[in-house]
Amino acid sequence: xxxxxxxxxxxxxxxxxxxxIILVIIVLSLPYALRIINHNTYLIGSPSYYHLNEAEKSVRxxxxxxxFFLSLNYLGNRIIYFIFQLVxxxxxxxxxxxxxxxxxxxxxxxxxxxxxxxxxxxxxYTFTIFNHYxxxxxxxxIGFNLLITKQKWSKYLSLFFFCLIPFLDLSSGLLTIMLLxxxxxxxxxxxxxxxxxxxxxxxxxxxxxxxxxxxxxxxTQNWVWSLSSDMGSLLGxxxxxxxxxxxxxxxxxxxxxxxHLVFALIFLFTIYRNAHWIYLNLIIxxxxxYGLNYLLKKEWKLKWIQKxxxxxxxxxxxxxxxxxxxxxxxxxxxxxxxxxxxxxxxxQPNQTIFSPPQDSYLIEYFTPNRAFVHYHDGDFSxxxxxxxxxxxxxxxxxxxxxxxxxxxxxIYLSKNVLSEMPKEQGILFIxxxxxxxxxxxxxxxxxxxxx
Amino acid sequence: xxxxxxxxxxLFCLVLTVRLIFAFAQPNFTYESYFHLKQVEHITxxxxxxxxxxxxxxxxxxxxxxxYHYLIAFFDLFLPLEIAAKIISNVLISLILLLVYFISKxxxxxxxxxxxxxxxxxxxxxxxxxxxxxxxDLFLPLTLLSIxxxxxxxKKKNTYWYIGTVLLLSLTSSATALLIIGLLFYLxxxxxxxxxxxxxxxxxxxxxxxxxxWVQLLFFKExxxxxxxxxIWENIPPQILSVYFPKTSIFQSLILIGIVxxxxxxxxxxxxxxxxxxxxxxFLFSLAISIILLFTLNLVRVKITLMFLxxxxxxxxxxxxxxxxxxxxxxxxxxxKKYSPLILILIIGLTSIWPSINQALxxxxxxxxxxxAFMWIKEYTPPDSTILTTLEEGYLVNYVSQRKNFMDGHxxxxxxxxKRFDHLNDLYNTPYQTQAINILNQYHINYIFFSPKxxxxxxxxxxxxxxxxxxxxxxxxxxxxxxSRCQLKLTNI
Numbered sequence: 001x002x003x004x005x006x007x008x009x010x011x012x013x014x015x016x017x018x019x020x021i022i023l024v025i026i027v028l029s030l031p032y033a034l035r036i037i038n039h040n041t042y043l044i045g046s047p048s049y050y051h052l053n054e055a056e057k058s059v060r061x062x063x064x065x066x067x068f069f070l071s072l073n074y075l076g077n078r079i080i081y082f083i084f085q086l087v088x089x090x091x092x093x094x095x096x097x098x099x100x101x102x103x104x105x106x107x108x109x110x111x112x113x114x115x116x117x118x119x120x121x122x123x124x125y126t127f128t129i130f131n132h133y134x135x136x137x138x139x140x141x142i143g144f145n146l147l148i149t150k151q152k153w154s155k156y157l158s159l160f161f162f163c164l165i166p167f168l169d170l171s172s173g174l175l176t177i178m179l180l181x182x183x184x185x186x187x188x189x190x191x192x193x194x195x196x197x198x199x200x201x202x203x204x205x206x207x208x209x210x211x212x213x214x215x216x217x218x219x220t221q222n223w224v225w226s227l228s229s230d231m232g233s234l235l236g237x238x239x240x241x242x243x244x245x246x247x248x249x250x251x252x253x254x255x256x257x258x259x260h261l262v263f264a265l266i267f268l269f270t271i272y273r274n275a276h277w278i279y280l281n282l283i284i285x286x287x288x289x290y291g292l293n294y295l296l297k298k299e300w301k302l303k304w305i306q307k308x309x310x311x312x313x314x315x316x317x318x319x320x321x322x323x324x325x326x327x328x329x330x331x332x333x334x335x336x337x338x339x340x341x342x343x344x345x346x347x348q349p350n351q352t353i354f355s356p357p358q359d360s361y362l363i364e365y366f367t368p369n370r371a372f373v374h375y376h377d378g379d380f381s382x383x384x385x386x387x388x389x390x391x392x393x394x395x396x397x398x399x400x401x402x403x404x405x406x407x408x409x410x411i412y413l414s415k416n417v418l419s420e421m422p423k424e425q426g427i428l429f430i431x432x433x434x435x436x437x438x439x440x441x442x443x444x445x446x447x448x449x450x451x
Numbered sequence: 452x453x454x455x456x457x458x459x460x461x462l463f464c465l466v467l468t469v470r471l472i473f474a475f476a477q478p479n480f481t482y483e484s485y486f487h488l489k490q491v492e493h494i495t496x497x498x499x500x501x502x503x504x505x506x507x508x509x510x511x512x513x514x515x516x517x518x519y520h521y522l523i524a525f526f527d528l529f530l531p532l533e534i535a536a537k538i539i540s541n542v543l544i545s546l547i548l549l550l551v552y553f554i555s556k557x558x559x560x561x562x563x564x565x566x567x568x569x570x571x572x573x574x575x576x577x578x579x580x581x582x583x584x585x586x587x588d589l590f591l592p593l594t595l596l597s598i599x600x601x602x603x604x605x606k607k608k609n610t611y612w613y614i615g616t617v618l619l620l621s622l623t624s625s626a627t628a629l630l631i632i633g634l635l636f637y638l639x640x641x642x643x644x645x646x647x648x649x650x651x652x653x654x655x656x657x658x659x660x661x662x663x664x665w666v667q668l669l670f671f672k673e674x675x676x677x678x679x680x681x682x683i684w685e686n687i688p689p690q691i692l693s694v695y696f697p698k699t700s701i702f703q704s705l706i707l708i709g710i711v712x713x714x715x716x717x718x719x720x721x722x723x724x725x726x727x728x729x730x731x732x733x734f735l736f737s738l739a740i741s742i743i744l745l746f747t748l749n750l751v752r753v754k755i756t757l758m759f760l761x762x763x764x765x766x767x768x769x770x771x772x773x774x775x776x777x778x779x780x781x782x783x784x785x786x787x788k789k790y791s792p793l794i795l796i797l798i799i800g801l802t803s804i805w806p807s808i809n810q811a812l813x814x815x816x817x818x819x820x821x822x823x824a825f826m827w828i829k830e831y832t833p834p835d836s837t838i839l840t841t842l843e844e845g846y847l848v849n850y851v852s853q854r855k856n857f858m859d860g861h862x863x864x865x866x867x868x869x870k871r872f873d874h875l876n877d878l879y880n881t882p883y884q885t886q887a888i889n890i891l892n893q894y895h896i897n898y899i900f901f902s903p904k905x906x907x908x909x910x911x912x913x914x915x916x917x918x919x920x921x922x923x924x925x926x927x928x929x930x931x932x933x934x935s936r937c938q939l940k941l942t943n944i
Contacts, residue, residue: 231679239664301650305658312661
């Protein structure tokens with residue numbers, strides 16, 4: 001007779017996909033739920049507003065398939081945007097589970113992998129903050145799910161999804177080609193060769209169209225910081241996952257040569273774009289799954305220590321997810337920020353606004369104004385230098401020429417920026433000059449006019 | 452009881468007695484000890500550590516592991532705090548010699564070589580801060596205890612004892628990471644060297660690792676979130692970072708030593724060392740190599756590195772002594788053997804006991820006059836006053852005077868410590884009164900505490916900008932206390 005635990009486990013294994021979908025819905029809804037509790041119904045994160053802004057322009061599918069997809073919500077309804085994200089997330093996970101089944105990955109490893117993945121901060125980030133990486137994942141998973149079936153029409157249909165990927169950015173196209181080459185190496189199908197050829201053509205076409213190699217960035221880039229979510233990063237791995245990954249790598253060291261290569265390539269990408277941790281997360285979480293499976297399945301001499309260790313690991317993974325959810329839920333904007341931006345929209349509609357880059361996308365979404373500096377600007381380093389000079393210099397001889405040369409008459413300092421600035425120093429000291437006039441001071445946000 | 456145990460107990464009593472004599476000969480504690488005294492006092496009064504300190508830096512959050520403070524607080528229930536603190540901290544440090552003896556005995560199975568190792572550890576100069584109160588007092592014996600239990604896993608109950616000690620260690624000091632990294636290093640080297648690894652060792656290492664990280668995350672989540680990897684350097688102002696950590700950076704260390712020679716050097720060392728068949732000695736070598744590596748990479752404080760290495764070396768010494776003795780037996784120098792204990796005692800006297808006593812005599816603690824000045828502040832200044840002192844004296848402002856300090860040696864979560872430290876130096880060094888008053892006003896500092904320590908630290912005889920108009924001398928003695936009375940105001944010219 002089966003024990004109760006065994007029955008529960010079997011029930012979970014049989015219906016794991018349903019439970020995983022429920023878990024995804026809970027995990028991805030939690031940041032929004034926390035925001036709603038704090039009376040904040042705005043979509044999360046400054047980078048999201050870059051994509052929403054682009055989607056509001058009349059975008060064509062060849063310009064950027066992701067923005068085209070977002071533009072389908074032409075009313076700009078926030079609930080629909082949230083549902084979009086949720087659908088991409090659920091769709092991706094179902095397709096991923098299906099793909100793992102097709103490649104005959106051990107059922108237990110698959111379930112552990114999906115559970116760790118859902119709880120990973122990088123996945124929570126990917127599917128709560130708008131970014132093209134989520135769309136890349138979805139397109140690739142649809143493509144491979146179609147390619148792996150036996151029907152010819154399905155394989156031809158995959159072509160459409162794969163060829164769309166280089167339209168996001170060139171690095172995504174390159175990664176897709178690598179994955180397809182790996183698939184071809186294992187399956188040796190002529191059709192796959194054709195698919196690869198078409199994706200290469202699409203990549204060349206996009207190179208001709210001067211698509212960027214990497215889209216973005218839309219946030220501060222700090223490689224070391226981004227490594228671990230327990231050290232404040234929104235994308236990295238928790239300490240527990242990192243240890244499980246190392247255990248998994250040791251356990252599987254000689255079996256995954258190709259994946260080590262893909263891992264190395266994406267790892268290099270992460271140096272230029274921290275957001276590529278999102279891709280890395282998908283791959284190396286599998287090693288973490290092997291690591292956890294080792295802890296679960298290996299016969300320990302000290303049985304109760306094994307149980308306590310597993311309990312600690314599970315708690316650690318949950319703890320890291322909760323921290324990440326909490327941090328994401330507190331990202332801007334909030335009603336106070338939107339209020340201050342509405343003030344600009346009404347009173348200063350045609351001015352270029354000076355603010356540090358983290359607020360630029362919000363300014364451009366909530367007002368008709370243009371912001372001075374963006375993370376994705378080609379001349380970002382020059383503008384960032386000027387921006388820092390404006391914020392930190394206490395000498396009008398340095399600050400005024402920059403403001404005048406760039407025609408900057410409105411200075412927007414949100415509460416997050418102000419909280420990090422030393423009092424009575426830098427621009428806060430210069431504000432005493434008669435050419436500055438404070439026109440807004442509410443909820444710890446300040447707006448100044450420069451004449 | 453066996454004769455050898457009587458010898459050991461006698462040694463323990465001797466070391467403890469000498470330590471206590473030194474501890475009670477001087478009435479005060481070393482500067483940082485007052486931070487721990489304050490925490491213990493708070494635990495005794497409220498049952499909880501003081502994580503929101505209204506006095507340090509004029510009010511700040513503090514994050515630390517409270518295991519040690521709870522232990523002292525327990526004894527504070529039966530004895531006056533300062534007596535309990537002195538006795539318990541010295542008992543804990545003296546216990547180290549017993550643990551070194553038992554670990555050495557485990558390795559060598561030889562009484563005298565283990566006894567000599569115990570004597571060396573009992574008189575390790577770096578541990579002769581008899582008036583110091585620090586979580587390391589508990590951390591070091593617990594670490595040795597856990598090493599002992601790890602070496603004795605053949606008895607099942609030792610597994611439970613090991614788990615208990617690791618849990619206590621995780622709650623006492625983050626330096627427990629050294630033990631765990633050492634264990635991981637030991638497993639790695641054993642794997643490379645194809646040495647047999649016991650399953651229990653792997654299991655306990657994995658468990659210790661997860662338990663340690665879990666406890667650290669519980670206590671330090673906020674610091675980790677805010678300061679990231681920089682947490683290793685404790686937000687210490689760059690001006691004094693080299694006092695706590697070696698001067699070279701990770702990158703510099705690698706360049707100065709050279710990545711290849713560093714790796715080859717370690718490899719060669721371990722190759723030659725790993726001819727060693729004794730698993731326990733191999734484990735100690737791994738611990739020592741890992742801590743040297745961490746120290747070279749600028750990731751561990753100098754003090755804890757020296758303490759840890761010192762203890763490992765004394766244990767390894769027992770093994771060396773036995774080998775040397777056996778070697779002498781096999782040569783024509785057998786007669787030397789009977790003089791070897793005598794020679795050794797002479798060496799111990801000159802290289803350990805003498806420096807230890809010197810160390811105990813030259814402890815950096817406040818004088819009675821300085822304590823009296825701090826007491827005066829408590830009696831005669833308004834309760835919300837902020838007092839300017841040197842970095843180390845900051846703890847005394849909080850504990851003895853119960854007033855706000857401008858700065859002390861706990862830098863975690865304090866914004867821009869570099870600038871603050873510069874301002875502290877300016878307030879003692881600047882000759883310009885406007886600059887000084889500007890800084891005093893900015894931080895709402897009401898009193899300047901000018902002690903012999905400040906004179907020595909800043910190499911000054913007086914503070915340059917003091918005058919009768921703006922600074923009233925309110926306390927005069929070896930310590931002088933000045934009240935700041937002027938405000939700087941912006942005027943339209």
